[in-house]
Amino acid sequence: MVKFLKIFSVSAREGTVTRKYPFESPLVTPEFRGRIDIDPVKCVGCGACTRICPTKTLTLSYEGDEAVLKYFIGRCIFCGMCAYVCPQNAITITKDFELASYNLSDLYDEVVHRTVRCSICGKPFTTAKLVREVETRINGGDVEELLNICPECRRRLTVRRIGSRVVGTGGE
Amino acid sequence: MSRGFSHVEDLKGVPRGPRSDAVLSRVLSACGDSILNVSRRGTTIRVALKAECFRKAVESIYSEHDLYFRTMAASDERLKDGVYKLYYVLGIDGEGTNVVLEVPAPEGVEISTVSDLFRASDWYELEAKDLFGINFSGRSLRRLVLPEDWPENLYPLRKDISADEIKSLYQPQMISQIAELGVEEVVRVPIGPYHPALHEPEYFELYVRGEKVVDARYVGFMVHRGIEKLAESMKYDQVPFLAERICGICGFVHSTSYVQAVEEALGIEVPERAQFVRSIVLEVERLHSHLLWIGVALHLLGYDTGFMHAWRIREKIMVLAELLTGSRKTYGINLVGGVKKDVNQDKVPKVREVLEQLKKEFSEFVGIAISVPQVMARLRGTGLLPRGEARAYALVGPTVRGSGLARDVRKDYTYAAYHYVSFKVPVYSEGDNLARTLVRVDEVFESISIIEQLLDMLPGGSVMAEGWETQPMKLGIGAVEAPRGEVIHVVVTGDYSPYRWRVRAPTYQNLQAVPTMLRGVDLADAPLTIASIDPCFSCTDRALIINLRSGSVKAVPIEVISRRGVRSG
Numbered sequence: 001m002v003k004f005l006k007i008f009s010v011s012a013r014e015g016t017v018t019r020k021y022p023f024e025s026p027l028v029t030p031e032f033r034g035r036i037d038i039d040p041v042k043c044v045g046c047g048a049c050t051r052i053c054p055t056k057t058l059t060l061s062y063e064g065d066e067a068v069l070k071y072f073i074g075r076c077i078f079c080g081m082c083a084y085v086c087p088q089n090a091i092t093i094t095k096d097f098e099l100a101s102y103n104l105s106d107l108y109d110e111v112v113h114r115t116v117r118c119s120i121c122g123k124p125f126t127t128a129k130l131v132r133e134v135e136t137r138i139n140g141g142d143v144e145e146l147l148n149i150c151p152e153c154r155r156r157l158t159v160r161r162i163g164s165r166v167v168g169t170g171g172e
Numbered sequence: 173m174s175r176g177f178s179h180v181e182d183l184k185g186v187p188r189g190p191r192s193d194a195v196l197s198r199v200l201s202a203c204g205d206s207i208l209n210v211s212r213r214g215t216t217i218r219v220a221l222k223a224e225c226f227r228k229a230v231e232s233i234y235s236e237h238d239l240y241f242r243t244m245a246a247s248d249e250r251l252k253d254g255v256y257k258l259y260y261v262l263g264i265d266g267e268g269t270n271v272v273l274e275v276p277a278p279e280g281v282e283i284s285t286v287s288d289l290f291r292a293s294d295w296y297e298l299e300a301k302d303l304f305g306i307n308f309s310g311r312s313l314r315r316l317v318l319p320e321d322w323p324e325n326l327y328p329l330r331k332d333i334s335a336d337e338i339k340s341l342y343q344p345q346m347i348s349q350i351a352e353l354g355v356e357e358v359v360r361v362p363i364g365p366y367h368p369a370l371h372e373p374e375y376f377e378l379y380v381r382g383e384k385v386v387d388a389r390y391v392g393f394m395v396h397r398g399i400e401k402l403a404e405s406m407k408y409d410q411v412p413f414l415a416e417r418i419c420g421i422c423g424f425v426h427s428t429s430y431v432q433a434v435e436e437a438l439g440i441e442v443p444e445r446a447q448f449v450r451s452i453v454l455e456v457e458r459l460h461s462h463l464l465w466i467g468v469a470l471h472l473l474g475y476d477t478g479f480m481h482a483w484r485i486r487e488k489i490m491v492l493a494e495l496l497t498g499s500r501k502t503y504g505i506n507l508v509g510g511v512k513k514d515v516n517q518d519k520v521p522k523v524r525e526v527l528e529q530l531k532k533e534f535s536e537f538v539g540i541a542i543s544v545p546q547v548m549a550r551l552r553g554t555g556l557l558p559r560g561e562a563r564a565y566a567l568v569g570p571t572v573r574g575s576g577l578a579r580d581v582r583k584d585y586t587y588a589a590y591h592y593v594s595f596k597v598p599v600y601s602e603g604d605n606l607a608r609t610l611v612r613v614d615e616v617f618e619s620i621s622i623i624e625q626l627l628d629m630l631p632g633g634s635v636m637a638e639g640w641e642t643q644p645m646k647l648g649i650g651a652v653e654a655p656r657g658e659v660i661h662v663v664v665t666g667d668y669s670p671y672r673w674r675v676r677a678p679t680y681q682n683l684q685a686v687p688t689m690l691r692g693v694d695l696a697d698a699p700l701t702i703a704s705i706d707p708c709f710s711c712t713d714r715a716l717i718i719n720l721r722s723g724s725v726k727a728v729p730i731e732v733i734s735r736r737g738v739r740s741g
Contacts, residue, residue: 003539003540003543004540004541004543004544004545006536006540007477007478007481007540010481010536010537010540011481014484017484017487027491028494029491029494029495030495031494031495031496031497031498032494032498032499033498033499033504051407052407052409052410053410054406054410054411054413054414055413077413077417077502077504078499078504079413079502079504080498080504080512081409081410081413081512084512093498
């Protein structure tokens with residue numbers, strides 16, 4: 001009849017289960033996903049992470065001769081998709097979750113890349129590191145000359161070449 | 173079927189059950205030439221029929237005892253076929269098949285209501301009217317999803333209106349009212365209409381005579397934010413993270429439903445190991461959700477000691493979830509084609525250890541909590557939901573299983589790795605709050621056993637399918653047994669994003685029966701009765717009490733009603 005009094009013995013056995021955080025260490029498992037860390041050396045600025053990011057936390061913008069990969073922690077949902085898709089393994093997921101700050105700029109992280117200009121039209125179109133990365137991956141070949149041409153000019157060039165092949169007149 | 177429908181040919185050679193055959197032939201003979209097409213893929217029979225015959229088709233089958241209304245998705249397919257389409261998904265429990273009635277609705281044509289036949293379809297029709305402007309004849313239409321100050325003839329889910337246009341066309345009236353007062357530099361502080369300290373914005377109006385509830389009305393959709401529209405602009409692999417945020421307690425069931433719907437639509441083979449991981453995580457989620465609910469229920473009864481202990485036990489599951497997935501909640505491991513995080517072999521002993529401990533602590537705790545005389549007295553015989561009503565409203569989850577129906581998606585429409593394990597579906601026939609509580613208590617033990625069995629059998633191999641391609645305009649249905657009942661997502665695929673994504677959470681189905689459960693209960697038992705369906709708002713919110721005798725209206729926090737009743741509340 002007084003079975004419910006047994007709760008006292010359970011309480012006595014379990015004691016205090018909460019921790020005195022922040023004076024004691026927080027309860028975080030080794031698998032915890034916190035903020036991400038972008039390695040500026042490994043990152044080539046391809047933008048794969050910005051295209052998969054569900055919340056548009058990561059953005060890549062071209063500002064003059066610089067391409068800026070921005071990470072805004074305020075929007076991050078810590079899903080880790082960026083690290084999952086990064087072809088260079090430049091993104092690591094840290095266990096850092098103590099992100100509150102009085103300063104908004106603390107919530108931003110940036111990786112700045114130098115861009116290359118198109119050898120035909122002169123517009124900046126991609127990062128220098130990405131061009132170099134592609135160069136090593138394709139390892140020479142006859143497309144190497146196209147590397148420094150922006151996609152738009154490349155399309156025009158290809159059409160012109162096919163045209164000249166069909167019509168049979170040389171030159172452009 | 174003998175009448176020579178040429179388009180029925182493709183059904184030959186596909187395994188079918190007698191029940192779906194019977195249902196199909198009834199529809200075919202009721203509609204005859206109005207049938208546009210019949211096709212079958214996997215466990216889904218899709219019957220396209222003309223709108224004028226739709227009601228006749230439903231009349232011919234609605235009384236089938238094992239057929240129930242699962243969901244309805246409206247879709248704007250004017251760009252492709254020139255019409256809106258309604259997909260009515262009807263399930264045959266015993267056989268695990270879906271019959272999808274596909275009804276084309278040309279602009280301006282009224283569709284006959286079936287809300288008198290399938291009572292559960294009431295909200296679905298109102299929602300199709302609100303979001304697509306599809307009209308239904310033979311019933312009264314009122315606003316359900318959209319706010320009262322929403323402009324007429326602005327239908328947000330139509331394809332010819334973008335999210336930005338909607339934002340420019342709709343400004344909540346409050347803003348203009350404040351502007352009229354001449355207040356400059358208005359700062360918007362979104363509080364309410366409900367108390368910010370209580371959990372989610374749902375609203376009940378209880379009509380009482382003395383201490384007895386006579387009737388109840390529910391107003392919802394306060395936080396309808398148009399995520400279905402948002403998903404239409406997101407990539408396939410981004411949507412799971414959005415889906416997971418539909419529910420703060422059982423998010424993983426939503427991402428699983430979504431990926432299953434896409435996988436079914438596109439015919440993607442998911443590796444077995446990924447299916448196992450999904451099932452394990454789904455059951456971990458059920459464990460924490462049921463423990464959460466038991467705690468909240470005890471809290472509503474004023475037994476806060478029980479609440480604290482239930483959540484103490486639950487905390488171990490939360491840590492376990494983080495160990496398995498990387499996060500306590502919103503696990504974020506589901507992708508179309510598999511999962512992105514494996515269960516490593518070295519974690520298995522730890523999982524077993526936690527489950528073993530949970531089993532011991534939980535059975536000890538439940539024994540104690542149930543023996544508290546007040547707890548028992550308030551659970552037994554309150555919030556009655558008869559079996560017939562439960563069937564008529566097509567209810568799902570522990571709510572329906574507490575009323576004597578053994579409906580469980582894991583058994584009926586098996587998915588992920590559930591066909592590898594053996595488990596019981598706990599059913600109680602009393603239909604009161606106690607029955608619904610006991611269903612959940614039993615399910616905790618079943619879930620523990622399911623996870624243990626899955627760990628024993630965990631196959632090797634990859635956890636992600638080898639790449640897949642999209643095809644536009646394919647229909648997929650994904651259903652998962654969430655802790656609160658069946659979650660069902662309908663996806664119509666597009667080129668890069670879902671063309672249409674229809675989410676139906678279990679509470680959508682179950683809430684419609686709450687007024688039935690409330691009628692005749694003591695006011696003090698109303699909060700627990702509302703909570704007994706485990707609505708997606710854990711603690712509901714404050715209620716408005718209208719006293720029919722004195723005509724007085726007052727709003728009080730729900731916890732106060734629960735403890736003291738209306739007189740001192």
